[in-house]
Amino acid sequence: MLTSIIYLLIVVLMLVSSWKVYEKAGRQGWEGIIPIYNLYVMLQIINRPWWWLLIMIFVPIANIIFSIIALKEFLEKFGKGIGFTIATIFFPFITFPMLAFGDDQFKNE
Numbered sequence: 173m174l175t176s177i178i179y180l181l182i183v184v185l186m187l188v189s190s191w192k193v194y195e196k197a198g199r200q201g202w203e204g205i206i207p208i209y210n211l212y213v214m215l216q217i218i219n220r221p222w223w224w225l226l227i228m229i230f231v232p233i234a235n236i237i238f239s240i241i242a243l244k245e246f247l248e249k250f251g252k253g254i255g256f257t258i259a260t261i262f263f264p265f266i267t268f269p270m271l272a273f274g275d276d277q278f279k280n281e
Contacts, residue, residue, distance in 0.1 A: 192272035
């Protein structure tokens, strides 16, 4: 029971954080919480072609590489480096709320 409550709180925290991060990136918040579509929007934000989404969904091993590259480039738009990217891969429930509720600003270069 307690595990279920903690899991639910983490899911809600991640949804709210994704909403806020996408708003900071100049998009609609709901775009950050719709599965698959949020990846498409992320690719638009980092100026990558739409077919990357197909690779990220359907091509084993390459999907991991493309996803890490996309995440790194997305976080760079907020001024974050490789260390934050690695932390986000392993601890997104910590880093995404930091990005959402912290002072980090989106830089569209």
